Amino acid sequence: KVNVVSGVTCNKDEVKFTLLGVPDKPGIASKVFSELAEVGINVDMIIQNIHYNDVNDITFTIDHEDFEQAHSILEELKDKLNYRELISDVNVAKVSIVGAGMSTNPGVAARMFEALGRGEVNIEMISTSEIKVSCLIEENEADQAVEAIHNEFELDEE
């Protein structure tokens, strides 16, 4: 049978940063990511949700090998960007389901979230595209997350 989800991926080598309380006005996001690009740091996920008052939070993930360099760049940007606080997290894993049929199939993301819920895995962050649903979770919950998702979508059957 054709499975709407073709696979599960899990990346434990990512680390995440969140800039808390950046001014919510044009030109801020560009500053953050231009600085990282300038030194060749590859950014994987970028997540920004709803703003509160006139500030917002920007989260992004990079490979753990770029952690130190990214950290010092972001610290140096504090006054220029005028953000409230920098948070970093190395104990994070990105778990994703991938599939061609997802965008026209309501409920695929819901099933992934259900699998994680059944596995008692807390979903820290969510980001999606037409062919991928990604959740950031605690690294030490990654194995049980992958197993739960495999079971939900019967991905190990041949």
Next chain:
Amino acid sequence: KVNVVSGVTCNKDEVKFTLLGVPDKPGIASKVFSELAEVGINVDMIIQNIHYNDVNDITFTIDHEDFEQAHSILEELKDKLNYRELISDVNVAKVSIVGAGMSTNPGVAARMFEALGRGEVNIEMISTSEIKVSCLIEENEADQAVEAIHNEFELDEE
């Protein structure tokens, strides 16, 4: 020349909902999206960023034709989910750049954000994948956003 960005897309027919202050514990995200899937509502973007205390905010976009039905479902879920407030926004547009080369090219997202910043377009939300960077902006800024991005990536040249 090979352009790392192959195109810009703009969707003005989406509407967004944000559930503010949902409990940040396993099983919550699954409830939200299972209910929507049950009535066949297709969800496009799902965005969840960093939590505060023990709650988080979940944003998602759907086609405007599903607005009324989604709205009433979400309102009915208030007690069951125990969220603080439901926000809806019909004046939103999703602007995206698409490209195969983006994940290994630091700075592509930065250039999109720079283009928006130069166009004085405020980036309300951000969600990315390896082949797509999507920004939610005000619908009435969509045309200037698309134009700025076209100029940045020289997308109209043949």
